[in-house]
Amino acid sequence: MTHALALPVPSAIGNIDAYIQVANRYPMLSEAEEIRLAERFHNDGDVDAARELVLSHLRLVISIARGYLGYGLPHADLIQEGNIGLMKAVKRFDPTRGVRLVSFAMHWIKAEIHEYILKNWRLVKVATTKAQRKLFFNLRGQKATYEGIDTLSGTQAGEVAARLGVKREEVIEMETRLSGRDLALEGSPDDGDEAFAPIDYLADSRYEPTRVLEDKAQARLHDEGLHEALGALDPRSRRIVEARWLADGDASTLHELAAEFDVSAERIRQIEVKALQKMRGLLTAA
Structure with missing residues (x-):
């Protein structure tokens, strides 16, 4: 049998x-080989063993990435993210539990x-709850059971x-988002000098003096209220909220x-849910 380490690492x-x-x-690993490699990694810190588990x-x-x-x-980005998940799985895999690594x-x-x-698809930035995520990732497959339709009827949505x-209204709302299309704000060079694109009808009020003062006052109140609300949380809850919602980079x-x-x-x-509820109550009261 050819071991994974003898083959070039794909890029x-x-x-x-x-x-x-x-x-x-x-090559795929047998159960005995998988257990041996996992034990070498966890017991001896053998990085080559972990590498072979990942490569195999x-x-x-x-296969999983293709489904998305x-x-x-x-496709390459989906595979790359999936590979990160695979490496996390190898790190946490316990061969003594009788479960194969593939599962x-x-x-x-x-x-x-x-x-x-969810981080990169523009239409589902608000799909943050478990129910919304389940709906997002299963709606396409559910629609496929109704052959020859583009939009679900009220009965089918139910x-x-x-x-x-989930609620019928949530199905209808998510389907609307999934079927949405982008609209170009700026016109094409071929449209001519006298053509008007949507951006020509949008007024920019960001620098209007009254609006600037109002925005600054609102930002100050928001920051003060947020600081007080965070201060009311226990250290673990505060850490979770800051890491999930207030991080400068990726959450x-x-x-x-x-x-x-x-x-x-x-x-x-x-x-997280309990902490956000508490903060929302404090901010509303303020």
């Missing part, structure tokens, strides 16, 4: 077909791809809502915070 830079071809050459499961990431091509994001890794791979899609455990995921506090991702979500 995501360049031709995606070439990457897939190389990744598919890595690249085809799994490719309908969201208009590059354990699927959750982590999908979680990373979901986070990437049936989908019942199957997914932390539930799984990253779960690893930091050694609890489940669902527990982090519960703490």
